[in-house]
Amino acid sequence: MQDKKLNVGLCGLGTVGTGVVEILQNHQEDIVHQVGCSIDVKRILVNDLSKPRGASVDPSLLTDQVDELVNDPDIDIIVEVMGGIEDTYHVLERAVQNGKHVVTANKDMMAVHGGKLMELAREKHCDIRYEASVAGGIPIIGSLTNGLASDRINKMMGIVNGTTNYILTKMVDEKRTFEDVLKEAQDLGFAEADPTSDVDGLDAARKISLLSTLAFKMQTVLDDVEVSGIRGISSEDLAYAAQLGYTMKLLGIASRENGKVEMSVQPTLVPNAHPLAGIKDEYNAVYVYGDAVGETMFYGPGAGKLPTATAVVSDLMDVVKNVRLGVTGESSVSPHYDKQMKTKDEIFSKFFVRLEGEDEAGTFLAITQEFANSGVSLDKILQMPVEGHDAADIILITHNASRFQMDAILHALEEIEAVRSIHSVYRVEGEGN
Amino acid sequence: MQDKKLNVGLCGLGTVGTGVVEILQNHQEDIVHQVGCSIDVKRILVNDLSKPRGASVDPSLLTDQVDELVNDPDIDIIVEVMGGIEDTYHVLERAVQNGKHVVTANKDMMAVHGGKLMELAREKHCDIRYEASVAGGIPIIGSLTNGLASDRINKMMGIVNGTTNYILTKMVDEKRTFEDVLKEAQDLGFAEADPTSDVDGLDAARKISLLSTLAFKMQTVLDDVEVSGIRGISSEDLAYAAQLGYTMKLLGIASRENGKVEMSVQPTLVPNAHPLAGIKDEYNAVYVYGDAVGETMFYGPGAGKLPTATAVVSDLMDVVKNVRLGVTGESSVSPHYDKQMKTKDEIFSKFFVRLEGEDEAGTFLAITQEFANSGVSLDKILQMPVEGHDAADIILITHNASRFQMDAILHALEEIEAVRSIHSVYRVEGEGN
Structure with a gap:
């Protein structure tokens, strides 16, 4: 076990940042009980020092100099809730280079640079956590x-x-x-x-x-x-x-x-x-x-000040436990499979297709014939007259079909004279084939 | 890091036990990648050695002697999926005394002896995990x-x-x-x-x-x-x-x-x-x-062979990580608040009350008067004739009321002559007051 206090550098004091400060204050007793030490916000990076802040924030903690966080050897963990992609990535990269752990709520940055940042963190035995970046309050x-x-x-x-x-x-x-x-x-x-x-x-x-x-x-x-x-x-x-x-x-x-x-x-x-x-x-x-x-x-x-802040602070507590146990950088799951994407003939689902056809004998047969030609069977069919158009809306729900099959069918349907337009095509999920 | 293999003693080879063996076999590659070592089932405790077992189980692992698990120094972790309360508790107590970690799916035993077992485990720096005991496949x-x-x-x-x-x-x-x-x-x-x-x-x-x-x-x-x-x-x-x-x-x-x-x-x-x-x-x-x-x-x-076994194996992987990191017995949340139960006047909810009353003027007024007397207001009211009974079913949904208030109201309703019977009273949850 290390010393009885860990210091956080908080990047960003918008909605979520304020929520993080509030949760750390309001749930302090529970948090100390669970992680065995107190978590102190030592410095807060903001854009505008002159902007008025809520009562929960000690103004002496504020700075607009990122170096005061990433270069401060007393700061153990950076909590990043300021958003942005490139600049923010470089801040966090420097922080990890300096041996700091990172908790972030930034899906945009993680979607672009997450792989690199996590690799660097493994090298440096640092933790990267980002629960708050996906679906806010849901763990x-x-x-x-x-x-x-x-x-x-x-x-x-x-x-x-x-x-x-x-x-x-x-x-x-x-x-x-x-x-x-x-x-x-x-x-x-x-x-x-x-x-x-x-x-x-x-x-x-x-x-x-x-x-x-x-x-x-x-x-x-x-x-x-x-x-x-x-x-x-x-x-x-x-x-x-x-x-x-x-x-x-x-x-x-x-x-x-x-x-x-x-x-x-x-x-x-x-x-x-x-x-x-x-x-x-x-x-x-x-x-x-x-x-x-x-x-x-x-x-x-999925979002909101306190739900997102809850995820951030839960991640932070996890990192604090790891720091105290001396096991940071060990727990993240590394991607160990090579990326292989499915092709269009390997992606299957049911489909909803809505099209407008001439209201005459044979239209419906011609349409369903195209599905049969591609080997796709139909689960549900609905035909309704379109008022004043002398036409019918035809809605079809298919059984499982590949994206490739559907593209072929849609192309063929466009060629049918009695089909005036294909209004919409949607994927259908959550039931059998 | 310790040696590259951890040994499990599995107590019970019923539905869930078989599922555990299957998941460890079928997902072996993923599991090794995540915990960094292989997890071997070294011994399996069963009641009846002569019972035929599935192809996935090596018969030489079976024993009907509990000592062969709890006293084997090569076994690191006991996975308990055999059920039972007292005897099972004593088996696990001995296992923890011998420094073994425990993963259990046994809610009955945990509900009775969980507190004691976890206290002993903290003393012995052992992990106790029991995710599978509540709501099977839900983490x-x-x-x-x-x-x-x-x-x-x-x-x-x-x-x-x-x-x-x-x-x-x-x-x-x-x-x-x-x-x-x-x-x-x-x-x-x-x-x-x-x-x-x-x-x-x-x-x-x-x-x-x-x-x-x-x-x-x-x-x-x-x-x-x-x-x-x-x-x-x-x-x-x-x-x-x-x-x-x-x-x-x-x-x-x-x-x-x-x-x-x-x-x-x-x-x-x-x-x-x-x-x-x-x-x-x-x-x-x-x-x-x-x-x-x-x-x-x-x-x-909430149950089922593989969902429950998934929870057991996920717990097992967590324990294996802790063993390899040397941090067992550190992570469990200890109950640190004294137990205080609410009294009947502190438990509030809405209520559904269904009663049968005489189909005559004044019945309804007499009933609602009792609610008003206790300071409980009504949210929804439905009155329907009961066929052939010369009576009416009266259904009331209250606003928030304490259990104490409801008891008083129900008692008073029983005294009203025009109330033939109180059929049912249910708690109502999930909406405003």
Whole structure:
């Protein structure tokens, strides 16, 4: 055991940083009992020294000089909650070079530089922890690396972006349009003025990449994730999905088969009875399929000051225990499989296809013929007249088909004269073939 | 680092024991990568040496002599999956005395002797792990002790018994009686021939006691849990609950306020939109309220060969890491608060009350007057004629009331002449006051 106090350098004093300070103060007694020493915030890096701060922060701790944290030999652990990618990575790289452990909530930086940073940390016997970077308050990283460590994880499906889940929930429950709910979410401060990263699925993709690296023990990067967002979802799609018993969610999906993986983020239909269908508003959930354990789900707040700060401080406590036990840098799971991606003929799922066809004899036969030609059978079929169009909306739910098969079918459908347009194609998950 | 192999003595080769052997074999490569050494099963304790075993088990490992495990200096870790309370405790006590670490799936033994065993283990610098004893495949203990370690847990509500959740799901979804579904579950092997421990809530109570000890860091025992099971639930209760928007679940509830705790297991109504309402069939889920994190839920299989074996092997891997790092006996959370139980006037919840009253003017007024007299207000009211009885079923959902207030009200209601009987009283959870 070392001395009875460990010092933290806190980078960033925004919402989450303030939450970290508060939890360390409010839960001090419990924390000391669990880790056997006190955890002191010795220095806090901020951008603007003149900005007024809450009562919980001692102003003498503040600095705008990063060297006062990364070069201070008394600081044992850097807690990074300031965001940013390149500059922040270089700060943390220097910190690890100087033998400091790192706890970060920064998924953007980790998705880009996580592999390098963790390799450096292993060399330097330092810990890197980043539970808070994925699904804020849900201890999903800990569950993958500890509780489910003995199992082989084959697939994960996650609602890992709160903003899009909020928007989809309101679109479904209140039958409102995407634009309408987005505007409300922006007015309420749930969605950014520039919502691109959320609604186009990039934020979710970063998290799925981080989870895949851990679960599959294979170093993946953001570019490996195929991404599409929720902008194109129409009220009609949602209504037809509901009629067939499905709910729309933006799911990050990662799966592994025979050593090959697939990662994607896209609007996906799940059966109403599936646990993911019931995840409402800004909540997150990660559904995990293990070889042995079967299906488990982890649910909770995906973001927010105190949920995220809880994850940061729990990570911090873990690092403190390791420091006191002298076992830092030992516990992280290193990616030991080579990355192999599935090709389009190896990625299977059910699909929802909605198209508009001429309301005449033979249209339906011609359409279903194309599915049969590609060897894809149909699970559910719904045909509804489109008012005033002399046409019909045709909705098909397929049985399992590869992405390759579906591309061929969609191409062939476009060639059919009686098919006026293919409105939408969604992946369907969470039920049998 | 120590030698490159650790030896396990496995006590019990039933369903879970066989699963442990299989996972160690099937996931060997991943396991070695994660813990840095191989884990060998050196000896297996069984009752009956002549019983035929599966192909995965080397018969030369079997013994019916417990000394060959607990006295073998080459065995580092005892994995106990044989069940039983007193005898098993003494086996494990001897093992720890001899410096062996213990991984157990035995909630019955842990609920009775867990406190003593963990104290002895701390003395001997041994690890005791028991993730598998609560909610099989869900890493809830790990989440409480690691991921949520920095938070103060104020309340947990758990569906922690698969048999009763299966029965309630079928009763609700298929509108069948308790007796009918129980018989089916017994025929299918889901329920024991003597279902007492499950349907009367004892199994759930043991788990809630273990979880409370961990979450509240306070040594609780089975007798601290107030228990009632699901035998008395009628189809009418379920139908009325559904009409008012609630689903019935057997919930283990543990809450803490101002250092005082309450633990109970009872049939409880939750709103249909609550995540716990959607937990179907034999699945388990634990809903956790943290001071900082807010609400999280952990969902998965509560039992079964491989889910339980996954938890056992994950615990085993954790112990192996600790042994190799030389830090065993350091990591367990010791209960450091004195036990203080809430009294009846400190336990608050909403209630569902169903009673049969004379179908005459003034009955309803007399009833509601008793609630008002005790200062309890009503949230929802439903009155339905009882066919052929010249009476009415009256269902009331209260706002928050203490157990003390409810007892007084129920006593007073019995005195009202127009009240023919009080059919049922259930706790209501998962919504505002």
